[in-house]
Amino acid sequence: MEYLFEHITGFHVFDEKGNHKKTYNNKEEINYDNYNTNITEELYQKILLFLKKESYLKEMYIKNIYLTRKDIKKSVYEDNLIIQSIRIIDDLNKVINHIAKRLREWYELHNPEFSKTCPDNERFVKIIIDNNKKELLEKINIDYEVSMGCELKEEDITIIKILAKEIERLIELKDIQKEYIEKKMNNICPNLLSIAGPLIGAKLIEHAGSLKHLSELPGSTIQLLGAEKALFRHIKSGAKCPKYGVLLNHPYVRDSPEKRKGKSARILADKISIAVKVDYFKGEFIADYLKEQLEKKKKDIK
Amino acid sequence: MEYLFEHITGFHVFDEKGNHKKTYNNKEEINYDNYNTNITEELYQKILLFLKKESYLKEMYIKNIYLTRKDIKKSVYEDNLIIQSIRIIDDLNKVINHIAKRLREWYELHNPEFSKTCPDNERFVKIIIDNNKKELLEKINIDYEVSMGCELKEEDITIIKILAKEIERLIELKDIQKEYIEKKMNNICPNLLSIAGPLIGAKLIEHAGSLKHLSELPGSTIQLLGAEKALFRHIKSGAKCPKYGVLLNHPYVRDSPEKRKGKSARILADKISIAVKVDYFKGEFIADYLKEQLEKKKKDIK
Numbered sequence: 001m002e003y004l005f006e007h008i009t010g011f012h013v014f015d016e017k018g019n020h021k022k023t024y025n026n027k028e029e030i031n032y033d034n035y036n037t038n039i040t041e042e043l044y045q046k047i048l049l050f051l052k053k054e055s056y057l058k059e060m061y062i063k064n065i066y067l068t069r070k071d072i073k074k075s076v077y078e079d080n081l082i083i084q085s086i087r088i089i090d091d092l093n094k095v096i097n098h099i100a101k102r103l104r105e106w107y108e109l110h111n112p113e114f115s116k117t118c119p120d121n122e123r124f125v126k127i128i129i130d131n132n133k134k135e136l137l138e139k140i141n142i143d144y145e146v147s148m149g150c151e152l153k154e155e156d157i158t159i160i161k162i163l164a165k166e167i168e169r170l171i172e173l174k175d176i177q178k179e180y181i182e183k184k185m186n187n188i189c190p191n192l193l194s195i196a197g198p199l200i201g202a203k204l205i206e207h208a209g210s211l212k213h214l215s216e217l218p219g220s221t222i223q224l225l226g227a228e229k230a231l232f233r234h235i236k237s238g239a240k241c242p243k244y245g246v247l248l249n250h251p252y253v254r255d256s257p258e259k260r261k262g263k264s265a266r267i268l269a270d271k272i273s274i275a276v277k278v279d280y281f282k283g284e285f286i287a288d289y290l291k292e293q294l295e296k297k298k299k300d301i302k
Numbered sequence: 303m304e305y306l307f308e309h310i311t312g313f314h315v316f317d318e319k320g321n322h323k324k325t326y327n328n329k330e331e332i333n334y335d336n337y338n339t340n341i342t343e344e345l346y347q348k349i350l351l352f353l354k355k356e357s358y359l360k361e362m363y364i365k366n367i368y369l370t371r372k373d374i375k376k377s378v379y380e381d382n383l384i385i386q387s388i389r390i391i392d393d394l395n396k397v398i399n400h401i402a403k404r405l406r407e408w409y410e411l412h413n414p415e416f417s418k419t420c421p422d423n424e425r426f427v428k429i430i431i432d433n434n435k436k437e438l439l440e441k442i443n444i445d446y447e448v449s450m451g452c453e454l455k456e457e458d459i460t461i462i463k464i465l466a467k468e469i470e471r472l473i474e475l476k477d478i479q480k481e482y483i484e485k486k487m488n489n490i491c492p493n494l495l496s497i498a499g500p501l502i503g504a505k506l507i508e509h510a511g512s513l514k515h516l517s518e519l520p521g522s523t524i525q526l527l528g529a530e531k532a533l534f535r536h537i538k539s540g541a542k543c544p545k546y547g548v549l550l551n552h553p554y555v556r557d558s559p560e561k562r563k564g565k566s567a568r569i570l571a572d573k574i575s576i577a578v579k580v581d582y583f584k585g586e587f588i589a590d591y592l593k594e595q596l597e598k599k600k601k602d603i604k
Contacts, residue, residue, distance in 0.1 A: 073452050081408075081411070091401055109383070155482070
């Protein structure tokens with residue numbers, strides 16, 4: 001009876017004394033009935049000595065790299081893409097606010113009165129694209145002649161509007177990213193998507209590092225994801241313990257009375273923790289049931 | 303003879319005893335030959351008392367606001383617009399780099415090998431829009447199978463390309479802003495534009511606050527504009543005095559040998575100082591002559 005030894009460099013056949021007989025490269029060619037795969041300790045030592053030959057070492061090195069590359073290739077999952085996308089959304093938010101502030105500063109040379117009445121950046125950008133100064137001043141009942149803004153030439157207004165349109169496109173891009181996240185989450189974590197929504201759900205995955213890791217976290221940790229700074233301050237210097245992190249923006253917590261926000265966050269985090277576990281192990285869609293429970297608990301704590 | 307007193311509320315006519323006779327609202331209605339405008343100290347006191355009446359005070363208040371508004375309106379000059387535009391360019395540079403880094407991070411999941419070979423962000427963005435992974439790997443002679451990047455679905459690649467196209471548009475917007483600055487500077491400071499170029503010229507105006515203020519600065523101050531931090535460190539703690547600020551990016555300084563950069567900056571700043579003074583007082587176009595001198599001096603210090 002000959003022995004079959006499976007190795008990174010191929011399938012090697014040895015006799016009972018440890019002499020090398022042949023090598024298969026493909027599993028398919030092997031008739032397993034002809035070989036014994038239970039290798040004794042004694043034989044194992046001999047085989048290792050045989051494989052220590054330089055030619056095999058080199059081959060092993062090459063195949064090892066090949067397999068590692070393949071593993072790295074496979075190590076990117078959909079949750080990595082979700083994390084990238086939510087980071088882009090965060091960046092876009094910052095960028096939009098920053099450039100919109102500049103736009104405002106510029107536009108205020110021309111029409112300071114209107115700018116003051118419209119604090120929301122995204123709305124501001126859309127309105128000044130579609131309306132000229134006269135129309136905007138009429139809306140807020142200010143006489144055109146009274147305005148302290150200077151007259152601008154056509155070319156100046158054009159370049160301001162080009163900038164405003166760019167900001168508008170960045171805002172649209174944010175929506176496109178959000179849709180993308182929703183699509184991805186629908187594939188890999190429909191329960192999390194349904195309970196937490198695309199943005200908060202993606203943020204939780206980002207903070208945990210992966211869907212797998214998020215599924216391993218207890219509710220109490222999920223409750224504080226995104227509040228790491230405050231948590232460590234609490235541990236280090238005894239400041240107040242934070243009650244919520246990312247979850248604060250969830251309507252279930254945000255719309256709670258101030259005193260019950262912590263409690264709501266805890267309940268929500270518990271349900272999210274369940275949802276993610278079910279998602280990770282490809283379970284059923286149970287989000288509707290969990291949501292029902294959330295509503296019930298809300299009434300209870302009131 | 304009656305006396306005419308010009309005041310913010312109108313043109314008032316008094317007799318020699320200080321009794322008010324009439325008021326003109328328009329300069330055009332007045333026949334100056336009929337009136338004496340040299341008001342004696344004694345009469346002046348009486349007139350002031352008359353104007354202290356409440357009705358005049360109120361009118362004065364309203365007219366004062368009106369005139370102030372008008373002045374504010376007129377206080378925006380073309381150099382304000384240049385300053386806004388150069389600030390936007392600065393912002394865009396930051397934003398483009400920031401988002402491009404994110405794009406890279408995302409794209410590297412798919413094709414890490416190519417990303418490493420192309421350090422320039424703007425080029426990177428353009429190339430990945432036009433080429434797929436296979437084409438890019440061929441360019442750098444890497445086998446597609448060997449790549450460590452994962453396979454992405456069509457939808458994933460689409461969203462990455464949408465982001466890349468957005469960055470491309472931001473890069474274009476920078477060029478549009480640059481053209482705008484050039485156009486503006488051509489109107490108000492052609493000499494500065496010709497010597498310093500649009501970006502450095504605009505940066506100098508920005509640091510000085512206005513073209514007027516820039517025209518009042520000596521060459522030695524212009525030389526250090528943009529190096530304020532280093533300058534104050536020098537004054538406060540005796541660190542090395544900076545030799546150039548914004549001007550470092552000018553080819554005349556940048557392309558000088560390391561040891562002569564300070565000298566080149568000084569010479570360039572001198573000529574710029576002349577150019578701006580000429581521009582501010584609407585002088586001739588002398589930039590070509592100044593540039594000639596710069597070239598001459600370059601040869602002298604070599």
